[in-house]
Amino acid sequence: MCGIFGYTGPRPATPLLLEGLAGLEYRGYDSAGICVASAGGGAGLQVVRAAGKLPALRERVEAERPQGRTGMGHTRWATHGPPTEANAQPLVSGEGRGQVVTVQNGIVENHAELRNELSGLGFSFASDTDAECIPHLIRHYMSEGMDLAGAVRSAAGRLRGANAVVAMAAGEPDRMVAMRIGHAGGLVIGAGSGEALVASDLAAISPHARSVHYLGAGEVAEITAGAVTLTDLSGSPVARPPSRAPQDPARSFAVAPGPAARPSRNGSSAHRPQGSGGHFMIREIDEQPEALARALEGRMPAPGGAVRLGELSIPDEYLRSVGRVVLIGMGTSLHAAMVGRMWIENLAMVPAEVDNSSEFRYRRPVIDERTLVISVSQSGETADTLAAMEEARARGAVQVTLSNAEGSHATRIADAALPIRAGAELGVAATKTFTCSLTALYLLALHIGRARGVSAGGADAAADLARLPELVRGALGRQDRCEEVAGRYKDAGNFLYLGRGLSFPLAMEGALKLKEISYIHAEGYPAGEMKHGPISLIEEGVPVVALMPAGELFDKMLSNVHEVRARGGRVLAVTTEDASGLEGAASDILTVPAAPAALSPILMSVPMQLLAYHIGVLLDRDVDRPRNLAKSVTVE
Numbered sequence: 001m002c003g004i005f006g007y008t009g010p011r012p013a014t015p016l017l018l019e020g021l022a023g024l025e026y027r028g029y030d031s032a033g034i035c036v037a038s039a040g041g042g043a044g045l046q047v048v049r050a051a052g053k054l055p056a057l058r059e060r061v062e063a064e065r066p067q068g069r070t071g072m073g074h075t076r077w078a079t080h081g082p083p084t085e086a087n088a089q090p091l092v093s094g095e096g097r098g099q100v101v102t103v104q105n106g107i108v109e110n111h112a113e114l115r116n117e118l119s120g121l122g123f124s125f126a127s128d129t130d131a132e133c134i135p136h137l138i139r140h141y142m143s144e145g146m147d148l149a150g151a152v153r154s155a156a157g158r159l160r161g162a163n164a165v166v167a168m169a170a171g172e173p174d175r176m177v178a179m180r181i182g183h184a185g186g187l188v189i190g191a192g193s194g195e196a197l198v199a200s201d202l203a204a205i206s207p208h209a210r211s212v213h214y215l216g217a218g219e220v221a222e223i224t225a226g227a228v229t230l231t232d233l234s235g236s237p238v239a240r241p242p243s244r245a246p247q248d249p250a251r252s253f254a255v256a257p258g259p260a261a262r263p264s265r266n267g268s269s270a271h272r273p274q275g276s277g278g279h280f281m282i283r284e285i286d287e288q289p290e291a292l293a294r295a296l297e298g299r300m301p302a303p304g305g306a307v308r309l310g311e312l313s314i315p316d317e318y319l320r321s322v323g324r325v326v327l328i329g330m331g332t333s334l335h336a337a338m339v340g341r342m343w344i345e346n347l348a349m350v351p352a353e354v355d356n357s358s359e360f361r362y363r364r365p366v367i368d369e370r371t372l373v374i375s376v377s378q379s380g381e382t383a384d385t386l387a388a389m390e391e392a393r394a395r396g397a398v399q400v401t402l403s404n405a406e407g408s409h410a411t412r413i414a415d416a417a418l419p420i421r422a423g424a425e426l427g428v429a430a431t432k433t434f435t436c437s438l439t440a441l442y443l444l445a446l447h448i449g450r451a452r453g454v455s456a457g458g459a460d461a462a463a464d465l466a467r468l469p470e471l472v473r474g475a476l477g478r479q480d481r482c483e484e485v486a487g488r489y490k491d492a493g494n495f496l497y498l499g500r501g502l503s504f505p506l507a508m509e510g511a512l513k514l515k516e517i518s519y520i521h522a523e524g525y526p527a528g529e530m531k532h533g534p535i536s537l538i539e540e541g542v543p544v545v546a547l548m549p550a551g552e553l554f555d556k557m558l559s560n561v562h563e564v565r566a567r568g569g570r571v572l573a574v575t576t577e578d579a580s581g582l583e584g585a586a587s588d589i590l591t592v593p594a595a596p597a598a599l600s601p602i603l604m605s606v607p608m609q610l611l612a613y614h615i616g617v618l619l620d621r622d623v624d625r626p627r628n629l630a631k632s633v634t635v636e
């Protein structure tokens with residue numbers, strides 16, 4: 001979703017802004033713009049915007065050549081108003097010395113009320129956006145004699161909803177003022193030598209920064225080349241020393257993409273990887289053996305031992321006292337949490353439940369200090385998950401978060417973070433972050449089980465994990481078969497995905513992957529639910545993807561397969577190679593290597609991902625940046 005990047009210092013701002021925005025492209029956006037304060041402030045604030053992607057903005061920038069050493073840029077993911085140039089950000093209020101310009105990530109929930117009030121005061125609106133009231137409000141307060149920082153604080157107090165904003169004023173051309181209210185996407189402020197930056201992502205500023213401030217909710221930062229000053233909304237200083245900027249944020253939680261995936265030096269064009277299909281998504285699917293090996297590195301017990309996650313700063317004594325575990329997440333991370341719930345019940349024998357973060361946050365959950373809340377969020381910035389975590393914190397829960405992003409907001413709310421170590425994932429579809437989240441959840445379940453003295457999660461379960469990278473490599477080796485099958489199913493209008501037990505969340509995930517990448521309608525169900533409604537959709541040729549690894553639920557799934565075939569449906573069975581009984585029953589079969597039952601969700605993810613990917617490619621979809629989607633969903 002919306003991305004923000006700002007710079008002030010001795011270097012020309014424009015190329016840095018374009019490069020910074022290129023690094024934020026993966027978040028998803030549909031228009032972009034920059035604002036540069038002309039050197040010395042003479043020509044005021046120069047704003048250039050364009051609908052569409054960065055090449056369109058670059059063209060405009062080349063024509064208009066804004067120059068200066070302080071500026072900010074924005075990639076907009078449309079919420080209020082279509083993705084036109086007029087609705088693109090930065091948004092402007094006024095002209096000349098009194099001009100104010102802002103970029104924002106979030107939603108102004110009371111925008112209609114503010115628009116009325118500001119219109120009454122003589123402000124005219126040039127966009128359809130909720131965000132335009134922000135520069136007008138700030139200009140209004142500046143016209144009453146406040147400086148930019150004071151006006152930003154006053155404006156912040158008037159906004160409802162979660163918002164992160166950076167503002168510039170023509171009268172104060174060498175500074176930016178950033179503020180954050182609620183759980184809008186993060187803002188990180190970095191200081192280098194004689195320069196400062198602000199961005200939505202740590203990775204965007206870390207090449208330039210020595211120290212970083214993570215802006216908290218209810219905080220305002222005044223940013224100049226020489227100093228970063230933090231206050232709260234009343235103007236009182238916030239005394240929080242900066243953190244050291246990660247030397248290589250790529251290596252810490254998120255591993256950077258290889259050279260082919262980096263933005264080009266001149267910041268030109270979307271940085272497509274070459275080869276391997278030319279898409280981030282397939283590259284990230286293919287990287288899973290290495291990503292999983294990284295997720296396991298240093299976390300596996302000695303032979304015969306049990307998992308002990310030394311990095312998890314939650315005492316075993318507390319884990320023994322836990323009465324209930326609640327897992328939360330959204331989208332793919334929710335599906336990982338659904339699998340995690342079953343592992344925690346089976347391997348740690350603690351009652352566990354799972355909830356969609358956006359439901360959890362509003363349903364007044366019964367949570368206390370004996371509830372361990374586990375949140376899953378690869379970005380660590382998902383607005384609903386952050387709000388759910390705050391809700392859990394307010395009720396006294398102890399929290400662990402699984403994240404792929406160092407310094408993300410989620411890691412700062414939780415009592416402990418368990419990095420999933422997937423490496424940077426730039427395709428919008430979560431692939432390797434899903435399997436790495438699952439791996440981390442499995443380790444966590446074993447860790448809790450060990451702390452509680454449960455033997456089900458003993459040495460055998462840990463030893464199984466060690467085989468995971470090789471098993472996944474084996475599943476990836478069957479890619480040609482997935483591509484061939486994709487060709488046979490690509491023209492279907494609807495898909496049903498069915499699974500039982502650990503394969504039920506995978507059915508949800510397979511359907512999500514297919515719909516987001518191919519735009520084909522797909523639903524995932526527990527197979528037992530089929531007769532309670534979805535079966536009415538089955539007619540000649542309707543594809544049903546049946547997830548059915550060998551094991552105790554295989555025969556139950558086989559009955560469902562027969563029921564679908566009896567009604568003319570086409571069954572694509574996804575199974576382990578040690579299963580038998582599908583020949584003649586399924587229309588097509590995809591297999592993965594035989595594996596311990598508990599690991600089947602990780603292994604069987606691979607053909608699900610490949611099927612969605614190849615169908616998307618065959619249908620000529622933008623698989624890396626599917627329509628309407630954002631990588632990081634920072635608004636509710």
Ligand code: M6R
Pocket residue numbers: 330331332333334376377378379380381382385428429430431512513516630631632633
């Ligand atoms: O960053 P998060 O893991 O919290 O993101 C949650 C969802 O937005 C995300 O998993 C989404 O469903 C995926 N991009 C789907 O592939």
